[in-house]
Amino acid sequence: MSSITLNPSEPSSFKCFVRMSTTKNAPTTVTSPPPSFARKTVLITGASSGIGLSFARLLATLQVSHLILAVRSMQRGSEVAAELKKTFHNTKVDVYPLDMSSYDSVQDLVRRCDRLPQLDIVILNAGLANIDYKTSPSTGHEEVFQVNYLSTALLSILLLPVLRRKCKDNRNSPGRLTIVGSALGLDAKFPNRNAVPLLPSFSKPSTWTGLSSSSEQYGVTKLLLFVLVLRLAEMVRPEEVIVNLVEPGFTGSTGLGRGASGVLKSVVAIVHKLVARSPEQAAWTYVDAIAMRGAETHGSFVCNWEIYP
Ligand SMILES: NC(=O)c1ccc[n+]([C@@H]2O[C@H](COP(=O)([O-])OP(=O)(O)OC[C@H]3O[C@@H](n4cnc5c(N)ncnc54)[C@H](OP(=O)(O)O)[C@@H]3O)[C@@H](O)[C@H]2O)c1
Numbered sequence: 001m002s003s004i005t006l007n008p009s010e011p012s013s014f015k016c017f018v019r020m021s022t023t024k025n026a027p028t029t030v031t032s033p034p035p036s037f038a039r040k041t042v043l044i045t046g047a048s049s050g051i052g053l054s055f056a057r058l059l060a061t062l063q064v065s066h067l068i069l070a071v072r073s074m075q076r077g078s079e080v081a082a083e084l085k086k087t088f089h090n091t092k093v094d095v096y097p098l099d100m101s102s103y104d105s106v107q108d109l110v111r112r113c114d115r116l117p118q119l120d121i122v123i124l125n126a127g128l129a130n131i132d133y134k135t136s137p138s139t140g141h142e143e144v145f146q147v148n149y150l151s152t153a154l155l156s157i158l159l160l161p162v163l164r165r166k167c168k169d170n171r172n173s174p175g176r177l178t179i180v181g182s183a184l185g186l187d188a189k190f191p192n193r194n195a196v197p198l199l200p201s202f203s204k205p206s207t208w209t210g211l212s213s214s215s216e217q218y219g220v221t222k223l224l225l226f227v228l229v230l231r232l233a234e235m236v237r238p239e240e241v242i243v244n245l246v247e248p249g250f251t252g253s254t255g256l257g258r259g260a261s262g263v264l265k266s267v268v269a270i271v272h273k274l275v276a277r278s279p280e281q282a283a284w285t286y287v288d289a290i291a292m293r294g295a296e297t298h299g300s301f302v303c304n305w306e307i308y309p
Contacts, residue, residue: 011301011308016183019304020249021275026284027305035291037064039169041118044069045098045155046126048076050254051180054279055125055286056080060088062287066118067091070098070109070126100126100151101136101143110158119166121176121290122159124152129218131259133208142203144214148221152179153228156243160232164240175241176290179229183247183303184215185222211264226301233299246289247303252276 037059044059046052047069056069067084071077077095084093096112099105113119127148136146156177167175195201202220207213229245236243252272260268289302301308 011183011186011303013183013185013187016186016247016303017250017275020277023304024249024277024281026281026288030284030288030292030305034062035287037062037121037291039065040120041066041116041166042068042121042123043096043113043119043159044123044125045071045100047071048073048080050256051248051251051279051282051286052123052125053080054283055123056084058280058283058287060084060091060093064091067093068096068113068116069093070096072097072099072126098126100147100155102138103151103154104138106151106155107158110155110162113159113162113166116166118168119163119175120168120173121178122163123176123178123180123286123290124155125180125286127152127180127221127256129214129256129259131211131214133205133213135203140203141199142205142217144217145202145221148218149224149228152225156228156232157235160236160241160243164236167241174239174295177232177241177243178286178289179225179243179245180286181225181229181245181247181301182219182222184219185224185226188219188223189216190220190223191216214259229301230299238295238298242293242295242298244289244293244297244299245301246285247301248282248285249277249304250275251279251282254279 042059042064044052044056047056048071056067059067069077069080074095074097081093081095096109098109128144130144134143136143139146141150156179160177163175163177192201225245229243232243257268288305293302297307
C-alpha cells in the first residue's frame, strides 16, 4: 500500500521544528537493534562533510558492504575513505566525483553506477543554501536551484532505472531512493509559480534581495522535491524501488550556514546550540528513512521519525 492514497497531512515547518526539539535522538524502534547493511551497496551524495559524512560513518558501523561516496572534492572524499578503511576492514569504500552544478558530472556519475554489479540504496543528500546570488557557470541557473532541485531531479530520474536493475535483493528488500528535503519547503511562498516560462524565473538576479530571497530560494527548491518524490513514486512500483523524502531536522555543525556572517552567524550559532540535532543524531533520520520505513513511505515525507503522506 502506498501512502499516496492516504489523506494528506498538514505539517508546517514550525510544527516540525517544535517537534524536533523534543525528538532529537532516534527512538529505540530505530536503534535497538540497529539494522544491518551487510551485503548492501549504498551511494551517498555530499558524503565528505556534514550529515552526509556522519551518515557514511554510521553506515560503516552498521556493517555496510560497499559504500560509494559521491563528492565534489576528491581530496576530501579520499581522506574520508582512508579514515573509514582504517577502522572498518569489511567495508569497501569508493570515492566518485560529483559536481551537482554540472549536468555532465551528474551523467558521468550515473554511467559509473551503471557499471556497478550491484546498487541497493541511493541517498541524495548533497544540497546547499547561499546567501549571495550565484549562478552555476555551465548551466546559467541560480546555484541553489541548480544543485538542490535541477541536478537532484536529473540524478534521481537517471538513477531510478539503474537501482531497479542493480538492486540484488528486490524480492525481499526493494531498492531505495531517498532524497534529503527540508520542512522549510512546507512554507515556501513560490511567488513565481505562475511565471511563463517557469524555469528561468528561478534565476533572476534582479529579484534577489539578500537573506529573505536566499531563504525563500532554499525553501522553494525543497518544496519542489515534494513534487519530485510524488512523481518518481508514480514511475516505479514500491516492490522494486521505494522512493521517499527525508528531513534530517535542524542540524548544527554542518556547512549549510557557512555563508552567514556577523550578527546572523552569532544568532545561528546560539540557536544551533540550544535546539539543533548534531550531524550524528541527524544521520539516524536517514537510517530511519532507508531501512526502517517501507512501502508506506513511497512518495512521502519522513520527518521526526514520522511519516507525512
Ligand atoms: N543542516 C540542517 O539544519 C538541514 C536541515 C534540513 C535539511 N538539510 C539538508 O541536509 C543535506 C545536508 O546538509 P548539511 O547540513 O550536512 O550541509 P553541508 O555540511 O553543507 O553538506 C552538504 C553537502 O552537499 C555537498 N554539495 C554542495 N554543493 C554541491 C555540488 N555542487 N556538488 C556536489 N556536492 C555538493 C557539499 O559538498 P562540499 O563539502 O564540497 O561543500 C556537502 O558535502 C542538504 O540537502 C540540506 O539541504 C539540512
